[in-house]
Every structure is written in C-alpha cells, then in structure tokens.
Amino acid sequence: MQIDNPELAQVGAVRDGSGGLDVEIRGLVKYFGERQVLHGLDLSIPAGEFVAIVGRSGCGKSTLLRQLAGLDSLSGGAIGFDGKARETFGDQVRIMYQEARLLPWRTVIQNVALGLPGSRAQVRAQAEEALAQVGLADRADEWPSRLSGGQRQRVALARALIHRPRLLLLDEPLGALDALTRIEMQRLIEQIWHQHAFTALLVTHDVAEAVALADRILLIEEGRITFDEPVDLPRPREHGEARFAALESRVLKRLMTVDALNPRNQLRGRVTEIVIGKVLSEVLVMTPAGxxxxxxxxxxxxxxxxxxxxxxxxxxxxNQVVLATSD
Ligand SMILES: Nc1ncnc2c1ncn2[C@@H]1O[C@H](COP(=O)(O)OP(=O)(O)OP(=O)(O)O)[C@@H](O)[C@H]1O
Structure with a gap:
C-alpha cells in the first residue's frame, strides 16, 4: 500500500494490519426459503485490508455482510477469522448501516456508550474519546434529533469504534448523505481505518467511493464474486486524477455489462415530474406498475x-420495498 499524505503515512508507518482480523470465507451458501442468494462464495481478506463490494441491487451484498456479522445463519460453507470459528470473535466485528439507528430517547454519548462494560466514569471517558475521533466531542449531551444526517453517521461510527472492532462492516453507510458530506465522511473513515488498522468491508453503490477508499474492489453477481481488482493508487486519492478516473470507468463498465444486469428490482419508466429540493429532490417516474x-x-x-x-x-x-394496497 502506497501512502502519499504525510499525516497518513506517519500513522501508516505504525500500522501493520495486526489490529485487523484475517477473513476466510469458503463455499458460502445462503438460501432464503427456496431461493438461493449466495452460491458458494469464496473470499480471503488479509488482516487490515480495505475491501469494497459493488454489485447490482439484490445480488447478495448485504446478505454477505450479515453472515460475516453473525446476524444470519449460514446455509452452507464456512467463515473463519484469524483461522478460528467466527463465533469466538463477538464484539470484534461491528456493522454500520445506511441509517445511524440511534436511540432517540438517549443522548449522543449514551448512544455511543451503549452496552459498554465498566464504571460510569470509565465508560464516559471512552465514549468522549470515540466522539472526539469523529469530530463530535462538543455534541456529547445533545439528542440525536438535533444532529444532521452526516453527524448521526459520525455517532454511529463512534458507537462502532468504541468496541475497538477488528473487522468493520460498512453497509452503504454514506448512501443517504449529500455529496460533500459524503466525501468528508469518506476521508474520516479512511483516517480512522489507518489509525485503528482494522479490516474493513464496505458495500457501496458508488463506484467512485469504492475507488477512493478500497485496497481492492469486488463485484458480486448473482451471489458470486466475478471481479476482483486491486486499487493500486496512492492515498489520499483525488477523484479527478487520471488513473482514478480510468479505474472508476473500468469498474462501471463491468457493472453495466448486460451479463451483470439483474432483472429484479428494476422498472423502466419515464420521468414525469422533478421537484428540486435543497439536498434531496423528488423525481416522479411513470412505470408500468404505476x-x-x-x-x-x-x-x-x-x-x-x-x-x-x-x-x-x-x-x-x-430489502427496502414497501407494499401497500392501492386504496
Ligand atoms: N430476510 C430475507 N428473507 C428473504 N429474502 C431475503 C432476505 N434478505 C434478503 N433477501 C433476498 O436476498 C437477495 C439479496 O439481498 P441483499 O439485501 O443481500 O442484496 P443487496 O445486494 O445488498 O441489494 P441492495 O443493493 O438492494 O441492498 C434479494 O433478492 C433479497 O430480496
């Protein structure tokens, strides 16, 4: 790994991946009822590596992360961390989602400290430290509802970091953020990954985000890894840089090939109205389904x-489809 930023290089010099878990997945199979989602997936991730996973909606990315987090049972195959069974690692594996999932009736610091053992003073000190790392030391005693989406995600990151994870699973954690906040958060995640040297697995629909952050990009198609490409670019990476753009375009092309097109979770339609908002806009699309x-x-x-x-x-x-009757 090449590090050009002197600040990161300094931290990089002391990180050797020992903080991260070595991940070994062999022949992973997952069925939901009759439906097979993972088809014998094999994957090795050395300790401390940052891996990004891209792929069409429904190809099994979140399912893989849930299996690694131990939130779902395996239908077949095996997952090992540092050569041992996944179950022995408990809190060393943490997952972060697109929504911060904070408890609204608890303050920011209480959310971060949730489930942490130790005396009140110890727990508070640790939570303050985690909040400082994500740049929110001064918001400790506020309610989550007073924070912006980006700040809530910072709290979620602090809540994960406080457990000193050795494997951090990131399930589209920046998907709902505006472009600038997203880039800020990418830098923060990269910096924290350098400091803590954990292994990171990021699911994202944003190929530029994958190129910006990952040591390696994987594409999952129909429950298998079909593309596995190292990202050999110095950090921190510049979006406009020629090699960045070339890799981004190569991954995008791969993602857009007809083979990769997944017929599920897609509707063809025509744009009928666009309501521009400050951060989010609403686009109405007329489809055969309405x-x-x-x-x-x-x-x-x-x-x-x-x-x-x-x-x-x-x-x-x-996994975010809501069905309602037409009346
Ligand atoms: N608990 C569940 N029960 C039944 N089917 C499920 C369950 N969870 C996921 N699936 C199905 O498994 C497939 C893979 O889902 P998964 O959430 O892993 O996809 P994904 O690649 O993360 O998609 P997206 O990018 O849309 O989040 C989908 O067809 C989904 O409907």
Missing amino acids: VLSAAVPTSTLSEFPLELGADVLAVFKS
Whole structure:
C-alpha cells in the first residue's frame, strides 16, 4: 500500500494490519426459503485490508455482510477469522448501516456508550474519546434529533469504534448523505481505518467511493464474486486524477455489462415530474406498475441532469420495498 499524505503515512508507518482480523470465507451458501442468494462464495481478506463490494441491487451484498456479522445463519460453507470459528470473535466485528439507528430517547454519548462494560466514569471517558475521533466531542449531551444526517453517521461510527472492532462492516453507510458530506465522511473513515488498522468491508453503490477508499474492489453477481481488482493508487486519492478516473470507468463498465444486469428490482419508466429540493429532490417516474417517487440527491441531478420525458431505469434496494394496497 502506497501512502502519499504525510499525516497518513506517519500513522501508516505504525500500522501493520495486526489490529485487523484475517477473513476466510469458503463455499458460502445462503438460501432464503427456496431461493438461493449466495452460491458458494469464496473470499480471503488479509488482516487490515480495505475491501469494497459493488454489485447490482439484490445480488447478495448485504446478505454477505450479515453472515460475516453473525446476524444470519449460514446455509452452507464456512467463515473463519484469524483461522478460528467466527463465533469466538463477538464484539470484534461491528456493522454500520445506511441509517445511524440511534436511540432517540438517549443522548449522543449514551448512544455511543451503549452496552459498554465498566464504571460510569470509565465508560464516559471512552465514549468522549470515540466522539472526539469523529469530530463530535462538543455534541456529547445533545439528542440525536438535533444532529444532521452526516453527524448521526459520525455517532454511529463512534458507537462502532468504541468496541475497538477488528473487522468493520460498512453497509452503504454514506448512501443517504449529500455529496460533500459524503466525501468528508469518506476521508474520516479512511483516517480512522489507518489509525485503528482494522479490516474493513464496505458495500457501496458508488463506484467512485469504492475507488477512493478500497485496497481492492469486488463485484458480486448473482451471489458470486466475478471481479476482483486491486486499487493500486496512492492515498489520499483525488477523484479527478487520471488513473482514478480510468479505474472508476473500468469498474462501471463491468457493472453495466448486460451479463451483470439483474432483472429484479428494476422498472423502466419515464420521468414525469422533478421537484428540486435543497439536498434531496423528488423525481416522479411513470412505470408500468404505476408512478414511482424517487428521492435523488440534488447534487447528483446537477452532475447527471434529467429531463422531463426522459426514459429511465428505476433500480431500488431489494430489502427496502414497501407494499401497500392501492386504496
Ligand atoms: N430476510 C430475507 N428473507 C428473504 N429474502 C431475503 C432476505 N434478505 C434478503 N433477501 C433476498 O436476498 C437477495 C439479496 O439481498 P441483499 O439485501 O443481500 O442484496 P443487496 O445486494 O445488498 O441489494 P441492495 O443493493 O438492494 O441492498 C434479494 O433478492 C433479497 O430480496
């Protein structure tokens, strides 16, 4: 790994991956009822590596993370950490989601300290330290509802860090943030990963985010890894840089190939209305199944303008579908 930033290089000099868990996955199979989601997935991640996983909606990314976190049973195959059974590592594996999942009736610091053993003073000191690491030391006694989306995610990160995870699983943690906050959070995650030297596994739909953060990018298609590419670029990485853009475009092309197209969780339609908001805009799409309302970051709309009447493909998260009767 090459580190150009002197601040990161300094920390990098003392990190040797010993803080991270070595992950070994062999022949992982997962069925939900009759439906097979993971098809004998094999993956080795050396301790301390930062791996990004991309793939079409519904290809099994979150399922893989849940298996690693021990939140779901395996239907077949094995997962080992440092050559031992996954179960022995408990709190050393933490997961962070797109939503911060904070308890609204507890203050920021109480959320961070949740479940931490020790005396009140010890726990408070540890939680304060974790909050300082994510730049929120001065918000400790506030309610989560007073924080912005980005700040809530910082709290969620502090809550994970306080347990000194050796494997941090990141399930699209920045997916709901605006573009600038997202880049700030990417830098924070990268910096903290350097300091703590944990192994990181990031699921993202944003290929640029994968290129910015990962040592290695994996593509999952239909429950298997079909693309595994090292990211050999100095850190911190600049989005506009030629090699960055070339890799981003290669991964995107791979992702867009017909083979990779997943017929599920997609609806073709036509844009009928665009309501521009400050951070999020609403795009209404007429599809054969009815009108679909999509919340799109306004920054994305300025980068990739959409016009009324444009033909689009609406792709949605497989585990966030809400069905309601038409009346
Ligand atoms: N608890 C569950 N019960 C039944 N099916 C499930 C369950 N969880 C996930 N699935 C199905 O497994 C498949 C993979 O889901 P998963 O959430 O892993 O996809 P993903 O790649 O993370 O998608 P997305 O990018 O939309 O989050 C989907 O078809 C989904 O509907």
